[in-house]
Amino acid sequence: MTTAIFITIIKDIVLATTAVIASLVAIKGLNTWQRQLKGKSEYELSKSILVTLFHYRDTIDGVRHSVMWVTEMPSPPEEELNDMSFDERSFYGTSKAYQNRWDKVQKNDQDSMQTC
Secondary structure (H helix, E strand, O other), X not given: OOHHHHHHHHHHHHHHHHHHHHHXXXXXXXXXXXXXHHHHXXXXXXXXXXXXXXXXXXXXXXXXXXXXXXXXXXXXXXXXXXXXXXXHHHHHHHHHHHHHHHHHHHHHHHHHHHHO
């Protein structure tokens, strides 16, 4: 066997080995990239859900807040105001104030559905 043939065989073996190693590195890199994309999308979704839940929690806390300001309680219409007692006016204002608070929760719920 001459030196030229021996060098050619070694060159072919090294070239084939390098091609196999490069293919394995490429496959591993693609798998890592795929896992990264999946993890990133799951992270983004989790973050979005968590932010939405925090907003929802805060609006529910607003509904459940024990202090109700007079400015939150609207007066009944003039035609109904004369026929109502003080307790009925108070109930009307309180119920409307709670309804306004609950409307914020429903608006927040609809906004979160549109973003998902």
